Amino acid sequence: MSEYQQNPGNHRETHPSKSVKSKLNGITDALNKEFDFEEIYIENKSRVFSTAYRFVGNRADAEDITQDVFVKVFKNMKTFRGDAAISTWIYRITVNACFDFLRKRKRQYMSSLEDCSEKSLVSSPLSLGKVIEGMVTRLPEAYRKVFILYDIQGLKHREIADILDITQGASKSLLHRARAKLRQELSPYVRNRHLG
């Protein structure tokens, strides 16, 4: 018979308490969390990195944002309620991280194209996609968010509405304005290339 069974009244001193058990559970949870986290990273890394890259326009900053996003994801995994898809939740963190980053730097980032002036566009040998990638970083914040998430990342307006906490109608409206703005900005390039 164990000591505990012999003297159940003394268990407070010698018997591992519930809090001790919960601590071991915490340890195993932590391990499971690390395994889950790696899967989440593998599943979402390109979404996060691509989105960040399109927001800030260069790889180094996109790498930093990707790190910030996943560290935040790890810290907040317990609080994720599962109301939405995990990718939606991660996109929300990503978009917020991008704009926090840009606000901290207090300037709009130019893309790796560096110079998107009208003159350079006309003589640009780059594909329209690359030119758009550069011009997107010049779009107003609200337009940029929706254009990147819808036209580049391929999300649905329903998902974008969830991520940005706006209505689907607002998402559509912002997208159409973003495209209009881009056409206006890209007109020198488009004219030169005889696109369309």
Added chain:
Amino acid sequence: MKQCYSDEILSAYLDHDLEPEQIEEIGRHIEECSGCRSALEQITAIRDAASSLEQLEPCEKTWFEIQRRVRKGRLKRIWVWSGVGAAAAVVLVVFLVRGRPVQVPETTPAPGRRQVEAGLVQEYDDYMRGIDKAVEECKTALSENPHNPRVQRAYLEARSSQINALDVFTSGGD
């Protein structure tokens, strides 16, 4: 001919975000109006070019850096609770495996960040001793119950704590 449409409307037309009557009306207008037709073609080209941009991959270093930051953050929390944390793991593993109560081993209270800066070596040594003790206890438990998943996990966690601790120590605890 009817007045031309704005880019916003043409973009909505492209995505079929309009009422069926409007779509029909705009379709008829576009057939007749080269200006709107050209604008629509350009908007289509922009949309298609954007959607054809490829997904990019972060470099491998990013994952290692994330892991490092996550572990550092965890160790900071472990640092706070380590006075009971390592001992608790040992106590419960031994209890679960041997099925009898055990005394909680004495451990050194966890050093706070400022204390670490004041007496670095001693504090680190004490901390590592606690983790080493946990590892040894887990190893014993594991030799007795090699297939017990809770013991396996506790052992892995104890080993992981050693690595995390070394990682933080070598980087100065920042």
